[in-house]
Amino acid sequence: MREFDAAPAQVFRAWTDPELIPQWLGPSGTTMTLIEYNATPGGRYTYVHRNESGEHGFRGVFHTVVTNERIVQTFQYDGRPNDVSLETLTFEDLGGRTRVHIHAVFPSVETRDAMIEDGMEHGVRDSMSHLDKLLAS
Amino acid sequence: MREFDAAPAQVFRAWTDPELIPQWLGPSGTTMTLIEYNATPGGRYTYVHRNESGEHGFRGVFHTVVTNERIVQTFQYDGRPNDVSLETLTFEDLGGRTRVHIHAVFPSVETRDAMIEDGMEHGVRDSMSHLDKLLAS
Numbered sequence: 001m002r003e004f005d006a007a008p009a010q011v012f013r014a015w016t017d018p019e020l021i022p023q024w025l026g027p028s029g030t031t032m033t034l035i036e037y038n039a040t041p042g043g044r045y046t047y048v049h050r051n052e053s054g055e056h057g058f059r060g061v062f063h064t065v066v067t068n069e070r071i072v073q074t075f076q077y078d079g080r081p082n083d084v085s086l087e088t089l090t091f092e093d094l095g096g097r098t099r100v101h102i103h104a105v106f107p108s109v110e111t112r113d114a115m116i117e118d119g120m121e122h123g124v125r126d127s128m129s130h131l132d133k134l135l136a137s
Numbered sequence: 138m139r140e141f142d143a144a145p146a147q148v149f150r151a152w153t154d155p156e157l158i159p160q161w162l163g164p165s166g167t168t169m170t171l172i173e174y175n176a177t178p179g180g181r182y183t184y185v186h187r188n189e190s191g192e193h194g195f196r197g198v199f200h201t202v203v204t205n206e207r208i209v210q211t212f213q214y215d216g217r218p219n220d221v222s223l224e225t226l227t228f229e230d231l232g233g234r235t236r237v238h239i240h241a242v243f244p245s246v247e248t249r250d251a252m253i254e255d256g257m258e259h260g261v262r263d264s265m266s267h268l269d270k271l272l273a274s
Contacts, residue, residue: 042181044179061178061179061198063198063221064221074200074223076200076201084209084223086221086222086223086244106242107240107242
């Protein structure tokens with residue numbers, strides 16, 4: 001859960017516009033290359049993060065996209081192609097501000113722990129902080 | 138987990154061919170209408186089951202499709218549009234026979250219990266039995 005000082009329409013746009021995604025998604029110190037990002041039911045996304053540890057690819061498909069309200073998508077790190085997770089994002093209108101709920105489910109507790117160890121938590125924290133700055137600008 | 142007396146290629150085909158799906162998927166006493174079934178990464182599926190209790194729509198997207206080996210897909214019953222689950226199917230070659238592993242994760246324990254109450258377990262059992270007969274024919 002994270003709050004942003006912007007209306008749901010702005011936050012949702014930052015989350016779904018292929019022009020804006022590379023400006024905030026990913027850990028600090030990483031170069032982001034967006035290959036595909038089609039936020040519509042059945043649409044796919046693919047991107048690559050490059051840093052001193054190498055290249056890291058990510059991909060998924062969108063199951064649900066309700067404008068300004070809700071996204072359900074799959075998520076896969078190419079380093080663990082058998083461990084797909086399912087993410088539900090909800091954009092709650094707080095009257096000018098927006099609360100984003102992110103709920104992820106993993107095929108197993110082991111997968112979840114492995115993904116956290118891979119730095120997912122750290123990447124999400126950095127991303128949210130970049131998004132904060134983007135929405136303020 | 139369920140075993141079929143057919144090679145993985147045959148079982149996988151029954152699972153992904155839009156001509157074959159309506160011949161086995163769904164509980165007994167149900168009319169199946171396949172609207173869309175595109176088993177490819179990013180492809181979608183939509184179908185409707187009709188029985189004396191009414192119409193029940195189901196939909197999802199395919200995340201992973203590895204021919205004869207593996208499918209990862211989302212699953213949604215339209216009666217509970219906010220409860221999306223993620224299913225992983227693995228086709229294990231037993232030398233002429235095939236063991237299919239189905240692993241589903243739900244956003245919460247409540248969702249899982251509600252889906253079982255809706256008759257999902259019963260529907261899966263019937264489907265597997267129809268598939269058995271189709272593969273034998």
